[in-house]
Structure formats: C-alpha cells, structure tokens
Amino acid sequence: MQRFADLLDGLVTMPSRNGKLRLIEDYLAHAPDPDRGYGLAALTGELDLGTAKPKAIRELAEARCDPVLFYLSYDYVGDLAETLALMWQGPEDTPEDPPPLWEVIDTLMAAPRTRIPELLAGWLDRLDATGRWALLKLITSGLRVGVSGRLARTAFAGWAGLPLNDVEEAWPCVQPPYEPLFAWAAGGPKPEVRDMPAFRPFMLANPLEETDMPALDPADYAVEWKWDGIRVQVARRFGETRIFARSGDDITHAFPDVVEAADFDGALDGELLVMDASGEPAPFNHLQQRLNRKTVSAAMLRKYPAFVRAYDLLQDGPEDLREHPFRHRRKRLEALFGTPRDRFDLSPLIPLNDWSRMAELRDEARARGMEGLMLKRWDSVYVPGRPKGPWFKWKRDPxxxxxxxxxxxxxxxxxxxxxxxxxxxxxxxxxxxxxxxxxxxxxxxxxxxxxxxxxxxxxxxxxxxxxxxxxxxxxxxxxxxxxxxxxxxxxxxxxxxxxxxxxxxxxxxxxxxxxxxxxxxxxxxxxxx
Incomplete structure (x- = not known):
C-alpha cells in the first residue's frame, strides 16, 4: 500500500505527461504482484470496491478527531481525504506494518458495507499521512491524479516493451490484477483475442482547416454526417457482446438493450445514439441520461432507447478487415446492415464532390441536430490513432x-x-x-x-x-x-x-x-x- 501511496503522491504533483509515465513504469518495475496489477486497475478506474460514502468518512473523523477542529480544517483545505489523513489520531504504540494493496482490495471486495468503517480505521492506524490519503482516495473513488486509462496502458506498454496497440486490444480481455498481461510482459504468450469480443484502438479524424482544402480532391472522400452521440465499437463473438467507448472502457452494462439486439458476428465502429418517438436520433442530452450508470432501470430503457448507427466494419466473423480500404469495408458493412435491424442501422453517405456544397451542408448541421461532416478517403485502411490525411472532421462553429x-x-x-x-x-x-x-x-x-x-x-x-x-x-x-x-x-x-x-x-x-x-x-x- 505504501508504494502505491508514493506513486499517487508523485503523480498528483507531476505536471508532465512523460514524468507521469516514468512514475508508473517505475511502480510496475518495483511493486510486487498482485499489487502492481491492482494499482494499474485503480488508475484506469477498473476496480469496483463498492466505495465508502463521504458521510461514513466524516463520522469516522468525528470519532477520532476534535469535530470542531476537523470541520474548520476541512473548510480551509477543501479535500476530505487530505484533511483526515493529516488529522487522524492513530495509536500511541508502534503500529503494525502497512497493509499491502492486495489485502485492502481483496478485503473490501468481500466485506459488507457495514464493516467498511471498522476496516478503514484499522488500516488508517497502520499507515502514515501519505498512505492514509491514498487509502481514502482509493476507497472513495477519488483518484484524480491526472492519469487517464490510456496513459496507464501506455505506461504498461512502455515498461513491458510491447506495442501499445496490441496492449489496447488485449487489455479488455483480462481482469484485474491482469496476471496474463504481466505473464505476456515476462515473455509469455499474448492473451488470445481472436475468438473474443475484443477492443480495437480507434482510428480518429483530424479537424479540417480551410488551408487543407486546396490540396484535397473531394472526389477522393466519402462524406457522411458527424452524428451527435458517442463513438463506440460493438464487438460480438460466439454469442458474447461487448460495447467499448473510444477510451477503451467497457460500457456494455449500461446498454443491455443494444447487447440483446446484437445478432451479427464481428466488430463494428459506429455512433451510439438514443431514439426519439419517431425513430430518429434524439438530442445528445437524451443519451446523456444513459451514460455513466452502473444499472439501467426498465423505465430508463423505455424512455431513452439506445441504438447504434454503424459506419465501419472492422471484423466480419473471424476475418480482420482493418487492412482493407474503406471502400471495401463499406461494401461489407452495407451487406450486413443495409437493411435496418432492431437497434442497428447504417450511417448514410452523402453524395457530394465539391467544397461549396459541403460548406452549405456544414452550415446546416446545427439546424439538423448534427455536429458537422466527416470525410473519409475511399482508399484508407483502418489504423489506430490520428493519421494526417485519411479522415477529417468538419465541425460546426461553437x-x-x-x-x-x-x-x-x-x-x-x-x-x-x-x-x-x-x-x-x-x-x-x-x-x-x-x-x-x-x-x-x-x-x-x-x-x-x-x-x-x-x-x-x-x-x-x-x-x-x-x-x-x-x-x-x-x-x-x-x-x-x-x-x-x-x-x-x-x-x-x-x-x-x-x-x-x-x-x-x-x-x-x-x-x-x-x-x-x-x-x-x-x-x-x-x-x-
């Protein structure tokens, strides 16, 4: 636990991205198993500990600290974990050794919520101020240390000497503390993703600037609307379906209606939207009601029915299509989704080949409820990241x-x-x-x-x-x-x-x-x- 606390303490004060990568890589090199895997899971937000409510933390503080002094300090500091970590009154005798991170996590996962205050008090007694702060941040899901899930995966890839894109694909197929990933890093086999509904790193578009236009031939590009939802991949293999956000986060649990309707075998790239009463995409705030939920009620499913508008096909059965040009992938996509099915339809192409008409449509985007236009080269293969030239987004003005x-x-x-x-x-x-x-x-x-x-x-x-x-x-x-x-x-x-x-x-x-x-x-x- 103390090594993880030192990592968090370093990350929160480290302003540079490369500095954060070095700190995480050093942690991976020196922390024991399974602590390093659990530490990564905490940074990527993939630990479900049940979490303690702030009210329980405050009640614990009142029992161990002067309540008036605590609340005056909390008002000044403004951070519950930091305040309690500094003010906690531990035992006068020498405390036990700090608990390892795995002990904290395994115990929390198995313990009923009513036992959390008792467990937390015991651990706080065994930690120094930095360790107490890290524990409180962990147990309240308050790890705001400037590390995204992708940054943590990038650090793992750098430490392990593995291609980041391969790590991104394999990551969702394993669970914390990621033993197969660490075995792979030690020279073992890559976790098998061929027959699993795996994540594929997204291909992203660059903003289209007016200075780009003279060098581009509009006839080389397919044009479609930029839909006002969120970008997702829907992967399905051997009856198992998973939905991934652009970050690689698994959001399957929040969209059971889409999962239930998926009946293809492969992986598609598309836009997650909510359907209005007429069957058309509803404004984004309707979709927002469905996002970031651990459970979705039956009333929510009825009021905000979700669907996916498909615009690329990455895998068809066992065949990986990403090395094929967009024109070929589009034909394969049309063969699968040319006829709309429940919760899935096809993003239509707009037959345009001149900038003036594109500009007119882009200016109409707001009135149509769109974000703008997407331009994709017909000959573009699907590559991770944001390569310059194959795809552009031409968004409406703010x-x-x-x-x-x-x-x-x-x-x-x-x-x-x-x-x-x-x-x-x-x-x-x-x-x-x-x-x-x-x-x-x-x-x-x-x-x-x-x-x-x-x-x-x-x-x-x-x-x-x-x-x-x-x-x-x-x-x-x-x-x-x-x-x-x-x-x-x-x-x-x-x-x-x-x-x-x-x-x-x-x-x-x-x-x-x-x-x-x-x-x-x-x-x-x-x-x-």
Whole structure:
C-alpha cells in the first residue's frame, strides 16, 4: 500500500505527461504482484470496491478527531481525504506494518458495507499521512491524479516493451490484477483475442482547416454526417457482446438493450445514439441520461432507447478487415446492415464532390441536430490513432454567451492551490441562475488573475467552493444547450469552456436566459441531405 501511496503522491504533483509515465513504469518495475496489477486497475478506474460514502468518512473523523477542529480544517483545505489523513489520531504504540494493496482490495471486495468503517480505521492506524490519503482516495473513488486509462496502458506498454496497440486490444480481455498481461510482459504468450469480443484502438479524424482544402480532391472522400452521440465499437463473438467507448472502457452494462439486439458476428465502429418517438436520433442530452450508470432501470430503457448507427466494419466473423480500404469495408458493412435491424442501422453517405456544397451542408448541421461532416478517403485502411490525411472532421462553429461567475472551486493536482473550476450564470428576470461549469480555456496567467479575483470577492464558503460577488464576466463557448430539469435554470450546456475573460464588461450586461432558450436544439431532421 505504501508504494502505491508514493506513486499517487508523485503523480498528483507531476505536471508532465512523460514524468507521469516514468512514475508508473517505475511502480510496475518495483511493486510486487498482485499489487502492481491492482494499482494499474485503480488508475484506469477498473476496480469496483463498492466505495465508502463521504458521510461514513466524516463520522469516522468525528470519532477520532476534535469535530470542531476537523470541520474548520476541512473548510480551509477543501479535500476530505487530505484533511483526515493529516488529522487522524492513530495509536500511541508502534503500529503494525502497512497493509499491502492486495489485502485492502481483496478485503473490501468481500466485506459488507457495514464493516467498511471498522476496516478503514484499522488500516488508517497502520499507515502514515501519505498512505492514509491514498487509502481514502482509493476507497472513495477519488483518484484524480491526472492519469487517464490510456496513459496507464501506455505506461504498461512502455515498461513491458510491447506495442501499445496490441496492449489496447488485449487489455479488455483480462481482469484485474491482469496476471496474463504481466505473464505476456515476462515473455509469455499474448492473451488470445481472436475468438473474443475484443477492443480495437480507434482510428480518429483530424479537424479540417480551410488551408487543407486546396490540396484535397473531394472526389477522393466519402462524406457522411458527424452524428451527435458517442463513438463506440460493438464487438460480438460466439454469442458474447461487448460495447467499448473510444477510451477503451467497457460500457456494455449500461446498454443491455443494444447487447440483446446484437445478432451479427464481428466488430463494428459506429455512433451510439438514443431514439426519439419517431425513430430518429434524439438530442445528445437524451443519451446523456444513459451514460455513466452502473444499472439501467426498465423505465430508463423505455424512455431513452439506445441504438447504434454503424459506419465501419472492422471484423466480419473471424476475418480482420482493418487492412482493407474503406471502400471495401463499406461494401461489407452495407451487406450486413443495409437493411435496418432492431437497434442497428447504417450511417448514410452523402453524395457530394465539391467544397461549396459541403460548406452549405456544414452550415446546416446545427439546424439538423448534427455536429458537422466527416470525410473519409475511399482508399484508407483502418489504423489506430490520428493519421494526417485519411479522415477529417468538419465541425460546426461553437455558440457563445456572456455569463457571470457565481462560484469557484479548487482544482486538483497542480491546480489544487487555485480556484480553477467555475460555475457561471445568466440573468433570469432580476436574478442570476447557473447554466454551466467550465475548468479550461484560459492560460496559467489568466488562472492566477481569476484566482486573485475570487479570493478578493468571496462572499461565502462551502468546503472547497466559494461564492463570489457577481462582477466577473466570461465569454463562454459551448457546443449546444439542452433542457435539463436537474438545473435551476432548466438548461444544461454541452462542452462549455471559457473563450475569453470579459474584464471590460459590466455583469449587468451579461446575457439573459431567453438568449439561451432560443439556442435549445430540436431533434434532427429526418433526411440525410
């Protein structure tokens, strides 16, 4: 456990990607089995420990610490794990050795939730402050250390000397603590994926710039809509179906309706969408109701039925098609999905071969409920990553509004000392109502300026959050806005980010809710252009 704690402590303060890779690789080289496998699983979010509720952690703190001092400290620090790790009163006699990571994880997986406080107290007594902090982060699923699942897999591939694409394919086929992967790294056989519904690293598109166009012949490209859902692979072999997100995460459990309807043998690349009452793709916020759920109720399945719009075929039965040109893969895809089936249909191609008409359609994308256009070379093979030239995405322009900063929250990692997460609002009659939250789009110097402004204009504190005097205006860029009963304003933005800071603009002149209401998107048009 202590070695894992040292890894987390190093990652949270390491700003560079290469530095994080080195830290993970060093952990893999020196941590024993099965700790290193469990450590990787924790970083990739693939451990299901049941987790402890913050309320249980606070009750544990009240039993071992002065409650008044604890809550004053928590209000100042803003992080529950960090506060309790520093204030925990352990036994006066010499504690036992720190528990190994495998002991913590195996015990948590087998223990009922009622025993977690007792177990946690015993482990906290055996750890130093860094170990306590790491344990609390692990048990509350709070590992925000700047490491994505792909970065962790990249570190494993680098340490093992294995091709990253091969690691990406094999990863979903094994379970923590990944014994077959470590055996492979030691010179053993690669985990067999041929006869399994395995993940294949996605091929990605580059943004299309106007400067690219003179060098490109539109006739060389197939054109289709960029659908407003999420990119997925659906793989099915020998009756087993799995759905993978672009990150490689397995999201099968969240879409049982799609799994049940899958009746092909192979792997396809497509867009996961929700169907409206007319059978057409619904706005993205309908799909959002289905995402990141461990279980999906029958009512949710009825209200937000999911389906996949297929646009590439990667495997047909046992045959890998990725080395074939897109034209060939498309014909094979049409043979499978040319006739729509339950929960699956085919993304139509748009017969275009000149830039002017493409530009007109791209400008119509928002009205049609699309993100823009996709261009794919007819002769392109399917390769992982983002190669320059074969595929392009031509997205619609973002929307913008001027909104007022309402709340600021401390960040994480290298931003933990700054108020870097911002909730902003617009005017509804004479009050400001929240419409979104953003934490990027500004420079480091602008972050320091905003942080100083927040500290100088704080009106109230709620743990790590500060309410501020209305006064600072942000120009906020966002992709779309949708109705949302969970927000006071009744609206929710998609992909909001700070476009610029309007130091010059009085907050009374910020936009009104009526402006955003006019931008709410309707369901897309039915025809394909």
């Amino acid at each position: 929307l913008t509004v001027d909104a007022v900063l309402l709340y600021a929250q401390r960040g994480h990692g290298k931003r933990s000392s700054f108020y870097s997460d911002y909730t902003f609002g617009v005017w509804r009659d004479d009050e400001l109502v929240p419409v979104g939250k953003a934490y990027f789009g500004f420079t480091d110097e602008e972050l320091r300026q905003i942080d100083r402004w927040v500290r100088a204009n704080t009106t109230d504190r709620f743990g790590p959050v500060r309410a501020v005097t209305p006064g600072l205006v942000f120009e906020v860029a966002f992709d779309s806005v949708h109705p949302s009963p969970r927000h006071k304003s009744g609206l929710a933005m998609r992909f909001p980010r700070i476009s610029r800071i309007r130091w010059d603009k009085p907050h009374a002149e910020a936009d009104r809710l009526e402006t955003l209401l006019k931008l709410v998107e309707a369901a897309p048009a039915a025809d394909g252009g």
